[in-house]
Amino acid sequence: MYNIVKKTFLTPTICLMEVEDPRIASAAQPGQFLIVRARPQGERIPLTICDYNREKGTVTIVIQIIGASSRMICALEEGESFTDFVGPLGQPSDFVKEDDGQIEGRRYLFVAGGLGTAPVYPQAKYLFERGAKVDVIVGAKTADMVILEKEMSAVCDNLYICTDDGSKGTRGLVTEKIKALLAEGKKYDQAVAIGPMIMMKFTTLTLKETGIPLVVSLNTLMVDGTGMCGGCRVTVGGRNRFACVEGPEFNAYEVDFDEAMRRQTMYKPQEIEADHKCRIGRDK
Amino acid sequence: MKRIPVREQAPEVRAHNFDEVCFGYNEEEALLEASRCLNCREPRCMQKCPVSVKIPRFIEQIRNKDFAAAAETISQDSSLPAICGRVCPQETQCEGNCVLGVKGEPVAIGKLERFVADWSRDNKIKVAHAAPLNGKKVAIVGSGPSGLACASDLARMGYDVTIFEVLHKAGGVLQYGIPEFRLPKEKVVEPEIENVKALGVKIETNVVVGRTVTIDDLLEKEGFSAVFVGSGAGLPRFMNIPGENFNGVFSANEFLTRNNLMRAFSPESDTPVYIGKKVAVVGGGNVAMDAARTALRLGSEVTVVYRRTEKELPARAEEVHHALEEGIVFNMLTNPVEILGDEKGWVRGLRCVRMQLGEPDASGRRSPVEVPGSQFDIEADVVIMALGTSPNPLIASTTAGLQTERHGCIVASEDGATSRRGVFAGGDAVTGAATVILAMGAGRRAAAAIHKYLSE
Ligand SMILES: Cc1cc2nc3c(=O)[nH]c(=O)nc-3n(C[C@H](O)[C@H](O)[C@H](O)COP(=O)(O)OP(=O)(O)OC[C@H]3O[C@@H](n4cnc5c(N)ncnc54)[C@H](O)[C@@H]3O)c2cc1C
Numbered sequence: 001m002y003n004i005v006k007k008t009f010l011t012p013t014i015c016l017m018e019v020e021d022p023r024i025a026s027a028a029q030p031g032q033f034l035i036v037r038a039r040p041q042g043e044r045i046p047l048t049i050c051d052y053n054r055e056k057g058t059v060t061i062v063i064q065i066i067g068a069s070s071r072m073i074c075a076l077e078e079g080e081s082f083t084d085f086v087g088p089l090g091q092p093s094d095f096v097k098e099d100d101g102q103i104e105g106r107r108y109l110f111v112a113g114g115l116g117t118a119p120v121y122p123q124a125k126y127l128f129e130r131g132a133k134v135d136v137i138v139g140a141k142t143a144d145m146v147i148l149e150k151e152m153s154a155v156c157d158n159l160y161i162c163t164d165d166g167s168k169g170t171r172g173l174v175t176e177k178i179k180a181l182l183a184e185g186k187k188y189d190q191a192v193a194i195g196p197m198i199m200m201k202f203t204t205l206t207l208k209e210t211g212i213p214l215v216v217s218l219n220t221l222m223v224d225g226t227g228m229c230g231g232c233r234v235t236v237g238g239r240n241r242f243a244c245v246e247g248p249e250f251n252a253y254e255v256d257f258d259e260a261m262r263r264q265t266m267y268k269p270q271e272i273e274a275d276h277k278c279r280i281g282r283d284k
Numbered sequence: 285m286k287r288i289p290v291r292e293q294a295p296e297v298r299a300h301n302f303d304e305v306c307f308g309y310n311e312e313e314a315l316l317e318a319s320r321c322l323n324c325r326e327p328r329c330m331q332k333c334p335v336s337v338k339i340p341r342f343i344e345q346i347r348n349k350d351f352a353a354a355a356e357t358i359s360q361d362s363s364l365p366a367i368c369g370r371v372c373p374q375e376t377q378c379e380g381n382c383v384l385g386v387k388g389e390p391v392a393i394g395k396l397e398r399f400v401a402d403w404s405r406d407n408k409i410k411v412a413h414a415a416p417l418n419g420k421k422v423a424i425v426g427s428g429p430s431g432l433a434c435a436s437d438l439a440r441m442g443y444d445v446t447i448f449e450v451l452h453k454a455g456g457v458l459q460y461g462i463p464e465f466r467l468p469k470e471k472v473v474e475p476e477i478e479n480v481k482a483l484g485v486k487i488e489t490n491v492v493v494g495r496t497v498t499i500d501d502l503l504e505k506e507g508f509s510a511v512f513v514g515s516g517a518g519l520p521r522f523m524n525i526p527g528e529n530f531n532g533v534f535s536a537n538e539f540l541t542r543n544n545l546m547r548a549f550s551p552e553s554d555t556p557v558y559i560g561k562k563v564a565v566v567g568g569g570n571v572a573m574d575a576a577r578t579a580l581r582l583g584s585e586v587t588v589v590y591r592r593t594e595k596e597l598p599a600r601a602e603e604v605h606h607a608l609e610e611g612i613v614f615n616m617l618t619n620p621v622e623i624l625g626d627e628k629g630w631v632r633g634l635r636c637v638r639m640q641l642g643e644p645d646a647s648g649r650r651s652p653v654e655v656p657g658s659q660f661d662i663e664a665d666v667v668i669m670a671l672g673t674s675p676n677p678l679i680a681s682t683t684a685g686l687q688t689e690r691h692g693c694i695v696a697s698e699d700g701a702t703s704r705r706g707v708f709a710g711g712d713a714v715t716g717a718a719t720v721i722l723a724m725g726a727g728r729r730a731a732a733a734i735h736k737y738l739s740e
């Protein structure tokens with residue numbers, strides 16, 4: 001169970017894994033996530049579902065090494081297994097509930113920041129296959145942090161890449177690219193932004209005046225991912241919502257991003273310490 | 285003769301460790317305590333036991349030093365005796381109704397049950413008897429006490445039973461909620477679950493019923509003839525007061541799950557837990573006591589804030605007593621109105637008002653009313669909300685035709701039948717947060733009803 005059938009590093013710190021789990025593979029929908037544990041004393045780590053193959057019974061996940069637990073996940077090799085692998089969790093994206101006829105011809109703008117490219121991929125693919133018009137902006141720090149470029153270009157009409165240092169695509173932030181596209185006269189019926197909280201916040205501010213509906217996927221802290229702990233709570237539309245069961249996708253214009261960003265830092269000191277220990281352990 | 289006192293870790297020692305507080309009776313103590321039972325002809329204790337354990341009978345067997353027989357007697361009605369002996373509210377059930385309690389102290393039925401269960405585990409007595417398979421499959425959602433009890437009974441009747449559990453470990457609240465110092469996981473919970481498995485029950489963890497598979501999939505595609513839903517009441521409530529999302533405010537479920545299921549108190553665990561200097565716990569039930577005593581053991585100074593008086597505390601009497609001994613401060617007749625934060629959004633205190641008990645309402649319960657102008661602040665850098673939980677809506681929202689009521693509780697009859705044919709439910713999922721033994725009782729009644737349904 002939960003066997004890793006394929007592992008590749010997309011960048012030196014971002015790893016893609018294809019994992020066997022027939023039940024999840026047959027149930028997964030765009031917008032959903034899963035929770036994994038890499039070892040018996042491991043943390044429960046939420047990861048978005050990047051792709052699923054119902055015939056092969058596998059799901060694809062993409063992990064970035066940002067701390068002790070993600071480092072441990074990326075240390076697992078092909079042929080090894082996760083200790084635990086559970087999902088799909090959360091609500092599928094709204095468009096999954098719609099008829100294919102409604103989707104056809106609708107104009108989508110996806111804004112993906114860094115690792116956010118992974119969860120954008122299944123959504124773009126789902127919509128593109130059903131005849132939607134799909135534009136994707138991918139933002140990354142540098143050229144070698146851009147992931148899934150080939151896969152993404154196969155499932156959208158236009159792929160725009162921006163990097164902070166201009167080493168690939170346009171130099172600058174995704175928000176500048178959004179403004180540029182709108183200034184060119186591009187029209188969208190729906191936008192979706194997935195990436196670091198700060199990038200989603202500024203995308204929201206940028207799109208607010210345009211009246212284009214915007215959905216964001218919130219990567220809050222989570223423990224169980226089933227609605228049991230409330231650690232993932234966010235304020236949306238002035239109400240407390242549990243991102244793991246009512247989300248992870250919400251109407252961006254109603255999200256309290258500042259609170260969400262602050263809550264993400266709850267365990268920062270412990271995480272830094274754990275990662276430090278983990279590296280020391282590894283270097284010995 | 286007086287009730288035999290039970291040996292415990294000294295409060296000042298146990299306040300710094302997660303080992304079990306109570307050592308339980310040894311053989312000699314158990315024999316002495318058992319000799320206090322009058323073996324009433326019409327045992328009042330049994331009337332108050334939700335699963336009708338034959339109490340006088342097993343106590344008599346203890347007295348005869350036939351502990352294996354006592355274990356067998358209990359196992360006819362309870363599949364989790366080492367757990368119930370530790371966590372049941374005996375004072376309002378069996379012991380609360382014991383004749384000896386009228387003038388003096390009741391027989392320590394819970395401690396005797398625990399003695400028998402621990403003895404039989406340590407001596408590897410096999411009490412579980414599986415039956416030959418009858419060829420019918422039953423699925424159970426949730427591995428808490430209701431699911432485990434239902435599964436055991438069905439397995440004993442020959443059903444092929446699979447429990448689906450969303451978390452990575454079986455046990456429900458026994459695993460994620462109730463702390464190690466009250467209910468040791470490796471020593472007590474896991475062996476009792478192993479006993480259930482020894483009957484042939486399969487447990488599949490990491491399966492979210494409603495997402496990984498639906499109840500309809502189980503019935504239509506996976507060949508199960510009936511389903512029992514024992515998914516509990518895991519959804520934590522908050523007060524909806526200002527400041528509840530400041531950093532440092534947790535639901536008791538989050539705080540306890542990090543410590544119990546994820547074992548964050550141990551340096552081996554990768555899961556972090558935030559340890560406050562001063563912790564305020566809001567609530568007065570078992571959950572509040574468990575959160576408070578866990579925080580204390582992690583090194584915090586702890587205050588419990590409760591809006592009624594000590595008399596109304598819904599927690600088990602023993603837990604309140606232990607909490608007081610360990611140095612937890614109780615602020616009774618106190619209700620939070622706001623959580624105070626610093627400029628960075630981290631908790632710095634709890635603004636409260638004093639309450640007084642008003643006139644009794646129609647049900648005779650005196651509800652607390654605010655004392656005007658009584659506002660005051662409690663210093664705290666962590667606030668834990670233990671205000672109760674409701675059933676998770678996931679199952680109901682993904683199962684067509686499954687009726688629920690106001691608080692999301694699944695509507696079910698006394699024997700667990702729901703509005704969907706072939707789907708039964710019981711435990712906290714039906715009643716809202718209650719007790720281990722009530723959940724077990726519901727699981728057992730549902731097992732009988734499922735048997736009847738599948739024999740028709
Ligand atoms: C901290 C705490 C302390 C307590 N102390 C006591 C005490 O001292 N004495 C006492 O008698 N009672 C106590 N209780 C109450 C008692 O634990 C519960 O009443 C009892 O566990 C309910 O049993 P259950 O089987 O209905 O549900 P639970 O024990 O809640 O088990 C439900 C299980 O179902 C799983 N589940 C939920 N949804 C799904 C799904 N969709 N798919 C798969 N699995 C799912 C959950 O993960 C869980 O494991 C306490 C509760 C808490 C939280």
Ligand code: FES
Pocket residue numbers: 221222223224225226227228229230231232233242243244245
């Ligand atoms: S992660 Fe625990 S409730 Fe959402």
